[in-house]
Amino acid sequence: MAAAQPSIVYRPAQASDEAAIKALIRAVNINPMGLKWPRFLVAVAENGELIGCGQIKSHRDGSRELASIAVQRAWRRQGIAAEIIHRLLADEPPPVWLTCMDRLVPFYQQFGFVEVKGGDGRSLPLYFRFIRTIFKPIQKLSRIPGYLAIMVWPNEIGH
Numbered sequence: 001m002a003a004a005q006p007s008i009v010y011r012p013a014q015a016s017d018e019a020a021i022k023a024l025i026r027a028v029n030i031n032p033m034g035l036k037w038p039r040f041l042v043a044v045a046e047n048g049e050l051i052g053c054g055q056i057k058s059h060r061d062g063s064r065e066l067a068s069i070a071v072q073r074a075w076r077r078q079g080i081a082a083e084i085i086h087r088l089l090a091d092e093p094p095p096v097w098l099t100c101m102d103r104l105v106p107f108y109q110q111f112g113f114v115e116v117k118g119g120d121g122r123s124l125p126l127y128f129r130f131i132r133t134i135f136k137p138i139q140k141l142s143r144i145p146g147y148l149a150i151m152v153w154p155n156e157i158g159h
């Protein structure tokens with residue numbers, strides 16, 4: 001895995017990062033809900049530009065989700081997302097859940113996440129059961145290719 005550049009600073013977000021976090025999430029076109037800045041870790045370039053972010057969301061059912069992982073296009077494939085994910089997981093007891101489009105399953109497998117397939121639905125926290133249920137009709141209507149994968153770290157299901 002590419003080593004993250006030493007000139008990049010990784011730090012908890014500040015209120016002043018809020019607009020840049022929202023702009024990055026909008027630019028990469030991922031879930032724009034639940035972007036409260038205090039939960040975010042950000043990657044900042046030498047010139048002060050916010051180039052990557054990620055967060056751990058807590059849900060009402062007690063589950064926690066790795067979410068909003070995004071890196072500006074010009075900064076990709078340099079290990080920035082990997083650094084953000086490692087740092088976020090280092091502070092979290094397992095299990096941590098996530099949702100992603102199926103094409104990103106291999107990406108998250110690198111960090112020890114395993115996909116929870118359909119038959120394991122009963123073992124999903126309520127929030128992720130809900131997401132799976134509402135995503136299906138949305139996907140049909142919008143014709144998004146692929147499917148929404150649910151993954152957990154580490155292998156909570158034991159398969």
Ligand SMILES: CC(C)(COP(=O)(O)OP(=O)(O)OC[C@H]1O[C@@H](n2cnc3c(N)ncnc32)[C@H](O)[C@@H]1OP(=O)(O)O)[C@@H](O)C(=O)NCCC(=O)NCCS
Pocket residue numbers: 001002028030068069070071072075076077078079080081082083099100101103104106107110
């Ligand atoms: C997915 C994303 C966050 C990866 O960021 P990144 O900083 O380029 O990732 P890294 O450089 O840390 O990659 C770590 C490893 O994953 C691999 N990888 C990166 N993107 C990948 C992808 N889309 N699919 C599979 N593997 C990928 C890299 O090759 C690297 O492995 P290597 O060093 O052995 O080659 C970035 O492409 C992005 O912002 N995409 C748009 C937003 C998005 O889809 N976020 C995920 C929401 S679930």
